Every structure is written in C-alpha cells, then in structure tokens.
Amino acid sequence: xxxxxxxxxxxxxxSVAAALLVRQGYDVVGATMKLFCHDTDLPDRPCCSLDxxxxxxxxxxxxxxxxxxxxxxxxxGRDVVQDFVDEYARGRTPIPCVRCNTFTKFRxxxxxxxxxxxxxxxxxxxxxxxxGVLHRGLDPAKDQSYFLWGIERAVLSRMIxxxxxxxxxxxxxxxxxxxxxxxxEKAESQDICFVPDGDHTKIIARTLGADAPSLARGPFVxxxxxxxxxxxxxxxxxxxxxxxxxxxxxxxMFVVDIRPATREVVIGPREALLGHGIVAREINWLVDxxxxxxxxxxxxxxxxxxxxxxxxxxxxxxxxIVLETPASAITPGQSVVMYDGARVLxxxxxxxxxxxxxxxAA
Amino acid sequence: xxxxxYLDHAATTPVRAxxxxxxxxxxxPRFGNPSSVHRWGREARAALDEARERLARCLGxxxxxxxxxxCGTEADxxxxxxxxxxxxxxxxxxxxxxxxxxxxxxxAAHEIAAEGGHERLLAISDDGLVDEASFESLxxxxxxxxxxxxxxxxxGVVQDIARLAGIARARGVVFHTDAVQAFGKVDVDARxxxxxxxxxxxxxxxxPKGIGALYIRRGTPMQALMFGGAQDxxxxxxxxxxxxxxxxxxxxxxxxxxxxxxxxxxxxxxDRLEAAFVERIPDVVIHGRGAPRAPHITNVSxxxxxxxxxxxxxxxxxxxxxxxxxxxxxxxxxxHVLSALGVxxxxxxxxxxxxxxxxxxxxxxxRVAELFPMLVAKARGLAAAPAR
Numbered sequence: 001x002x003x004x005x006x007x008x009x010x011x012x013x014x015s016v017a018a019a020l021l022v023r024q025g026y027d028v029v030g031a032t033m034k035l036f037c038h039d040t041d042l043p044d045r046p047c048c049s050l051d052x053x054x055x056x057x058x059x060x061x062x063x064x065x066x067x068x069x070x071x072x073x074x075x076x077g078r079d080v081v082q083d084f085v086d087e088y089a090r091g092r093t094p095i096p097c098v099r100c101n102t103f104t105k106f107r108x109x110x111x112x113x114x115x116x117x118x119x120x121x122x123x124x125x126x127x128x129x130x131x132g133v134l135h136r137g138l139d140p141a142k143d144q145s146y147f148l149w150g151i152e153r154a155v156l157s158r159m160i161x162x163x164x165x166x167x168x169x170x171x172x173x174x175x176x177x178x179x180x181x182x183x184x185e186k187a188e189s190q191d192i193c194f195v196p197d198g199d200h201t202k203i204i205a206r207t208l209g210a211d212a213p214s215l216a217r218g219p220f221v222x223x224x225x226x227x228x229x230x231x232x233x234x235x236x237x238x239x240x241x242x243x244x245x246x247x248x249x250x251x252x253m254f255v256v257d258i259r260p261a262t263r264e265v266v267i268g269p270r271e272a273l274l275g276h277g278i279v280a281r282e283i284n285w286l287v288d289x290x291x292x293x294x295x296x297x298x299x300x301x302x303x304x305x306x307x308x309x310x311x312x313x314x315x316x317x318x319x320x321i322v323l324e325t326p327a328s329a330i331t332p333g334q335s336v337v338m339y340d341g342a343r344v345l346x347x348x349x350x351x352x353x354x355x356x357x358x359x360x361a362a
Numbered sequence: 363x364x365x366x367x368y369l370d371h372a373a374t375t376p377v378r379a380x381x382x383x384x385x386x387x388x389x390x391p392r393f394g395n396p397s398s399v400h401r402w403g404r405e406a407r408a409a410l411d412e413a414r415e416r417l418a419r420c421l422g423x424x425x426x427x428x429x430x431x432x433c434g435t436e437a438d439x440x441x442x443x444x445x446x447x448x449x450x451x452x453x454x455x456x457x458x459x460x461x462x463x464x465x466x467x468x469x470a471a472h473e474i475a476a477e478g479g480h481e482r483l484l485a486i487s488d489d490g491l492v493d494e495a496s497f498e499s500l501x502x503x504x505x506x507x508x509x510x511x512x513x514x515x516x517x518g519v520v521q522d523i524a525r526l527a528g529i530a531r532a533r534g535v536v537f538h539t540d541a542v543q544a545f546g547k548v549d550v551d552a553r554x555x556x557x558x559x560x561x562x563x564x565x566x567x568x569x570p571k572g573i574g575a576l577y578i579r580r581g582t583p584m585q586a587l588m589f590g591g592a593q594d595x596x597x598x599x600x601x602x603x604x605x606x607x608x609x610x611x612x613x614x615x616x617x618x619x620x621x622x623x624x625x626x627x628x629x630x631x632x633d634r635l636e637a638a639f640v641e642r643i644p645d646v647v648i649h650g651r652g653a654p655r656a657p658h659i660t661n662v663s664x665x666x667x668x669x670x671x672x673x674x675x676x677x678x679x680x681x682x683x684x685x686x687x688x689x690x691x692x693x694x695x696x697x698h699v700l701s702a703l704g705v706x707x708x709x710x711x712x713x714x715x716x717x718x719x720x721x722x723x724x725x726x727x728x729r730v731a732e733l734f735p736m737l738v739a740k741a742r743g744l745a746a747a748p749a750r
Contacts, residue, residue: 034693053691068674071693114744115671116678149714
C-alpha cells in the first residue's frame with residue numbers, strides 16, 4: 001500500500017481528496033499546516049483557523065487515518081508573509097498563494113513526506129497531473145492551475161490531485177455520499193488566509209510599522225507628472241484600480257503606475273493600461289523550456305481569458321513575451337502563466353509591461 | 363505492525379486497575395454530596411476525609427494541609443497567585459520562578475506582573491539546575507512567593523529543593539514546588555523538606571485526568587482563586603470530586619510504596635536506551651545530562667533532524683513520544699525549557715522527549731534503541747541530499 005501525505009485545510013476539497021485516496025486503497029496520512037498564529041483570527045473562516053484544524057482532525061478520525069499538525073509558521077512567515085509585505089513596499093501587487101504553493105505547500109510538505117516514507121503528496125487543488133505534466137482543472141470555474149506554476153517540476157511525479165477532474169458540485173456530492181457532513185457545505189475560502197478582514201495594509205503595518213513609507217501619504221500624479229491629489233499610502237493601490245482615486249475627469253481614470261521612490265500613484269485613462277508585452281522573472285518551467293519564438297497562451301490573472309503571445313526572449317531568470325493583442329493592467333508582482341491548451345508550461349512573476357505603456361518603459 | 367509502544371508517560375498515564383476499583387463505588391451507589399446532612403452525604407464526606415488523610419500521609423502532611431484541585435495547573439495557579447495576592451499588603455511585590463517552570467507557573471507569574479507585581483526569573487545552568495548565586499540574589503525580603511519545579515517535565519532534571527526551600531524560608535519567602543513529575547519518583551515529604559507548597563497531579567501517577575492536589579503548609583497565607591461555598595476551608599469552593607479524590611489517594615499510596623523500585627527499574631531502562639543512542643548516534647545531545655535526573659524522562663536532540671518529522675515517523679511505526687509543547691492547534695512549538703538552557707534553536711527544534719513508566723518493557727526499549735537511530739540516519743540522509 002503506497003503512503004500519501006495529504007495536505008488538509010479542513011475544507012471540503014482536501015477532505016474529499018483524502019477520502020477518495022482512502023477509498024482507492026492508499027495509506028493516507030493527513031496533515032494540516034499551521035501557517036500563522038491562531039490567537040487573533042476569526043472563528044468563522046473556512047480555512048486556516050483553529051476550527052479548521054479541528055475539522056481536518058475530525059475528518060481524519062472519521063476516515064480512520066492519522067492526522068498531524070505541521071508547524072510551518074516560521075517558514076511561511078519568511079517565504080510568504082515577508083515577501084508579501086516587501087512586494088507592496090516595492091509598489092507591486094503580490095499573490096501570496098503562489099508562493100505558498102511553491103514553497104510551503106509543495107516544497108515543505110514534500111520534505112515531511114520524505115520523512116515518513118510517503119511516496120506521494122496530495123492536495124485539494126483543482127488541477128490535474130497528466131503524464132507528468134500539470135493541466136488545468138477540468139472545471140473551468142474552479143481551475144486553480146494559475147496558482148501552481150511555481151512548484152518544482154520534480155514534484156509533479158509525486159503529486160496527486162484527487163479532485164482536479166471533477167466540479168465543485170461533484171466534490172460536495174462526494175462529501176455527502178461519504179458522510180463527511182461536517183465539511184460538505186463549508187463555504188469557499190476567498191480572502192488571503194493571513195489577512196483576517198481583507199485589509200492587507202494591517203499586515204504591512206504590523207510587519208513594517210504603521211509609519212512604513214508604503215502606508216504614508218503621497219501624491220496622485222498624471223502621466224505628465226501633474227499633481228492631482230493626495231493618497232494615504234501607495235500600498236493601498238494596484239494597477240487598474242479605480243476605487244479611491246480623485247474625481248472630476250472627463251473619462252474614467254485608473255491607477256496605471258506606482259512609483260515607490262517618490263510615493264507617486266500615477267493615474268490615467270483606460271488605454272494607458274494596455275500593454276503589448278510582458279517581462280517576467282523567477283521563471284519556472286513545468287515542461288522543457290520552449291524555444292524562442294514559441295507561441296504560448298498567456299494568462300496574467302486568475303480566471304482571465306488567456307491571450308496568445310510569442311516568447312521573444314528567454315533566459316534562466318527572465319522571459320519576455322509579446323502579446324498578439326494588448327492586455328489590460330499587466331501588474332508587476334502578479335503571475336504570468338503560460339499554457340498550451342490545458343497544459344501548464346510554466347510561469348513567472350511579472351516584472352513590467354512592455355510598449356503601449358511608455359510610462360512603464362524600463 | 364508490532365504492538366505500539368507508549369513512551370509518553372510524562373504526558374499522561376493509564377488509570378491503574380486498583381485506582382479504578384477504588385473509585386467505582388463513588389460513580390454508583392455512593393454518589394452523595396459531601397456537604398449534605400443525610401446518610402448519602404455522610405458516606406461521601408467519610409470517603410473524602412479518608413482520601414485526604416491518605417494523601418496527606420503520602421506527603422508527610424496533616425489532612426488540613428491537603429487541598430484537592432482539578433489538576434496540576436490549578437494547584438500551581440493557586441500556589442503562586444493565591445499566595446502572592448494574600449501577601450500583597452506586606453510590601454512583598456515580587457514573585458520568583460525558574461524559566462523552565464511549567465506554563466501553569468509562568469503564566470501565573472505573568473498574571474502577577476499584570477496585577478502590579480514584580481516577576482523575576484532565576485538563572486539556570488546549561489543542564490537546567492538553578493544557579494544558587496542567582497537564587498540568593500533574587501529571593502529577597504521583597505518577594506512573596508518563589509516557585510521551583512522539583513523534576514522538570516521536559517528534561518527530568520531534579521533540583522535541590524531542600525536547599526532552595528531552606529534559603530527561601532530564612533528570608534520569609536513562601537516556597538512552592540511543582541512536584542507533578544517528582545511525586546512517585548523522589549521523596550516528596552513535607553516533614554523532611556521545608557517547602558511550603560507542593561503541587562501534584564493524578565493523571566501522571568495512574569489516577570484519572572481532572573484531579574490534582576496542593577499541599578499547603580499550616581500558616582501559609584493563601585487567597586482562594588474561586589468564590590463560592592465553604593468547601594475545603596473556603597480555599598477551594600465547589601462540590602468536591604469524591605471519586606477522583608479517592609482515586610488520587612489510592613494512586614499516591616501505590617506510587618509511594620513502589621517509588622524506590624520504580625526508580626531503579628526505570629533508571630536501568632533509561633540508561634540502556636541512552637547508552638544505545640550514544641553508541642549509535644555519537645553526536646546525540648542528551649539534555650540535562652550533567653545534572654541529577656529523574657529516571658523516567660530522556661530528552662534528546664540530534665543535529666540535522668527535526669522533532670516534528672521524527673515524531674510523525676515514530677508514531678507511524680507505533681512509537682509515541684513528544685516534543686516541546688503543543689499549542690492550541692496541536693502544532694509543536696519550540697520548547698521554552700530548552701531555549702532557557704541555552705540550547706541553539708536548530709538543536710532545540712530537533713528535541714524528542716521519551717518518557718518511561720508502567721507500560722515500558724525492556725523489549726520496548728530495545729526496539730526504540732534500534733528504530734530511533736535508524737530514523738535519525740534516514741532524516742539526516744534526506745537533509746544532506748540535494749534538493750530534488
């Protein structure tokens with residue numbers, strides 16, 4: 001019987017994943033990762049709360065498998081929370097879930113799997129591994145492959161994603177069928193788990209201090225450099241944002257650039273958001289790296305429709321992609337994921353947009 | 363899988379058959395409330411009084427010096443906080459403890475600080491022994507109460523309670539010892555050792571969880587933590603847990619009767635286990651090794667490993683051990699005891715505590731003596747291998 005270490009959040013997806021693996025005859029070991037302190041969290045959060053740890057433990061009890069709590073607090077703090085705060089300080093908009101998957105959920109979990117002789121690791125992600133290649137989840141409404149581009153390629157050969165080929169409704173139905181009533185109708189987790197009330201600036205203030213430059217007042221400026229007003233911290237803004245900007249313009253205005261050195265938030269009209277190319281770093285390939293000139297489908301945001309592009313430059317740590325049609329709000333810090341249909345080729349962290357956004361030109 | 367091995371007696375122990383038998387009638391026909399005037403009440407009162415007398419004998423105490431509590435934590439809280447509050451008006455704002463106390467004492471000392479007192483922690487040696495110079499300098503005339511754990515629950519180090527209690531007494535400082543791990547291992551006798559207060563806990567010695575006791579020397583100032591009826595001289599209001607008090611008394615008698623034999627047996631097993639570790643893992647660190655230690659606890663760290671993985675791997679092979687303390691989620695958090703000993707964080711986060719007791723056999727020890735070095739070698743192999 002092959003052993004599998006299942007990362008269990010206490011939610012319906014990972015609970016059903018564990019239950020399916022038990023049913024398939026695996027030697028299942030459940031583990032809940034404790035990523036931050038539970039002293040101050042809200043009791044009704046669907047994941048990452050003390051209650052959710054207890055739910056995962058009870059599901060394992062019900063399934064008759066052992067359950068452990070893994071204390072990954074310091075690693076998560078270093079690899080995910082600190083990076084999150086630093087990125088905002090650099091005027092960028094990070095996606096902590098990507099780094100959590102890359103470092104915490106898969107790298108750290110795999111080490112624990114090794115320690116207990118587990119051949120496999122499993123999670124409740126909606127994505128699939130087909131022939132050693134990561135694929136989108138079958139349910140387009142739930143596909144989470146966008147968040148998984150950063151995992152080490154070698155992990156794919158040891159990864160099982162039991163719910164990736166079904167819809168959320170099917171997952172819930174299986175939960176009922178297996179008698180996992182405790183979690184079968186649990187709400188989806190939406191927010192960033194370590195940001196308790198959706199206000200990420202509180203985490204920045206707690207980590208860097210309330211007087212951090214990214215939370216200090218600064219000017220709104222036009223693309224021409226004219227001061228248009230004052231904001232209360234550039235970390236409150238992201239590229240493409242409309243909310244919280246000064247009014248009185250003939251057309252809708254958006255955040256088109258953030259300049260941490262001068263604390264300027266640059267605003268401009270919709271067309272100023274368009275980019276024709278993307279430069280990305282921290283590149284990770286989940287297949288053999290495609291050659292220069294390769295055509296790829298590019299997704300720059302979770303649930304965005306992919307656009308076609310061409311790989312025009314590629315090195316170990318940086319790629320550049322030219323887009324067939326310009327994309328709106330290419331945001332530094334977000335992920336660019338390259339697909340070929342359902343196959344995930346690889347991805348990177350957006351460094352900057354190219355052309356069509358002269359103010360962003362490097 | 364072969365029979366599982368329980369090496370976590372310092373966490374809790376199974377209820378002994380003799381103890382269960384002794385308690386049985388009080389869950390059934392003798393269910394009365396000791397405060398009632400009728401025959402049921404009298405019967406329960408008689409049982410409670412007898413339990414108190416028997417436990418008192420085990421502690422070298424008079425019955426009125428024994429207060430039943432719900433657990434060791436309550437006894438510790440009562441001792442530290444209850445005495446400090448009672449002496450608040452005396453111009454003794456201080457509380458002194460070691461940094462390797464149980465959280466029940468440390469958190470009570472924090473509470474004292476929050477209530478305006480002065481909390482001071484003693485210096486300890488690398489092996490966990492109280493530094494006498496530090497004790498001499500901190501335990502002064504402005505201190506209300508001082509608390510030193512007799513046998514440390516994580517590393518088993520035994521303090522010289524007789525000496526420390528003597529110094530405290532000379533300075534008018536009430537001396538408390540958390541004897542939860544000591545009772546049944548060392549001679550906890552109020553006639554021979556001048557402590558003023560001592561906490562014991564039932565579930566560490568074969569009684570159930572949910573019962574403990576505090577020895578309170580006559581004349582020790584004490585303020586109750588709870589408010590209610592006049593039970594236990596008003597020191598501990600609330601209907602007494604008769605069955606459990608009977609169980610604790612029985613377990614205590616057995617523990618005292620078997621104490622010396624238990625020490626010899628467990629020390630031999632512990633020595634055998636540690637000798638095997640030292641032979642098979644030459645760089646193993648045995649915490650507190652240079653100090654006198656109780657025979658039932660060994661706490662080891664192997665460089666290049668981590669507690670969490672080792673505990674999982676051990677558990678999946680049927681061996682139950684522990685490490686540090688668990689937070690409310692069940693995650694292992696770094697041990698405050700090992701960090702107070704000055705153990706480097708990497709080494710502290712590799713600690714595994716094995717604690718022996720009634721269930722431990724020589725065959726268990728031999729199996730763990732094989733298995734643990736094997737798991738350690740494997741863990742180190744993984745750590746040394748390049749990332750995959």
